[in-house]
């Protein structure tokens with residue numbers, strides 16, 4: 001007699017797979033099958049990693065840097081990261097406050113595990129990056145959402161935060177520039193939000209993954225620089241993936257007060273030992289070979305900015321579509337609620353009818369929108385938005 005195996009764990013049964021990765025994978029599969037797909041689903045720059053970064057990694061590999069390394073990351077890389085915060089933001093951090101992890105996503109997870117116990121509440125502004133709620137749930141904590149619509153620039157207000165706080169609230173997650181909306185908070189806006197978090201003694205996870213991808217003179221803000229009280233409770237997550245087009249390298253960082261970083265290092269020691277040894281030499285080159293890195297970043301930013309403006313203009317030309325001109329990241333988040341379809345239906349029909357891939361707003365906790373990534377060629381954007389316009393014209397409003 002055979003007995004069916006038991007069901008898998010509650011963790012395994014309750015996790016939702018990443019919808020952004022799913023749409024992107026579907027579009028890539030259609031492309032591979034020879035279909036003429038225009039994909040706005042990419043969550044990564046369409047540029048290759050700059051050569052000097054690759055070369056440093058290749059040299060490290062040839063030199064035998066293939067063994068386990070320090071759990072918290074290479075000392076030289078942690079020192080270079082610490083120095084970059086002093087240079088970029090005037091924030092004084094020691095290498096002991098820095099941990100290099102296998103990706104910014106992993107850094108976020110470490111930050112949540114280090115600060116939240118089962119039953120604790122975590123405030124997340126929607127539209128949110130898809131992984132936050134799932135990571136909070138994996139920690140046994142409870143995500144609490146606050147909806148921020150386009151009418152307020154997709155920005156959480158201090159009053160909204162104040163209202164969402166309960167005695168169980170432990171952490172608030174901030175993400176500026178934002179994925180999926182591209183919104184960039186001003187220093188004053190962040191200071192007002194952080195003041196509420198400080199008043200209620202919350203931890204702050206500030207996901208600053210897109211800090212260097214800003215346009216129209218927008219300035220990224222390092223949340224830890226807002227006040228000594230902010231610094232004492234902020235865990236900054238940043239990385240190499242988006243800024244230096246290093247998504248496949250799986251390297252991220254976390255900067256926090258030393259006692260918090262120490263806890264994250266201990267978690268990492270059991271969860272992954274260390275970030276990939278030879279990849280870290282590439283990251284080190286990204287930070288130390290400054291002129292080459294700045295030149296590569298400039299090429300990328302120029303292209304992103306041109307596409308951002310073009311896509312924004314074309315979207316607003318489509319009757320029924322409204323789109324803010326986001327100042328950061330590489331996404332626009334147009335409002336398509338006038339068509340009366342759920343965003344999932346809209347995207348499914350759009351892919352079927354016009355072979356255009358976009359991620360529904362519902363994946364980010366905000367119905368009535370689409371996320372369009374402009375980290376793709378000018379040609380695809382031009383063709384894709386033309387098809388989108390034709391699709392919208394075919395819908396009843």
Ligand SMILES: *Cc1c(COP(=O)(O)O)cnc(C)c1O
Nearest residue numbers: 103104105129179209239241252
């Ligand atoms: C891409 C992304 C990350 C994580 O990037 P990694 O590839 O894991 O370094 C974290 N937060 C946001 C908002 C992102 O878009």
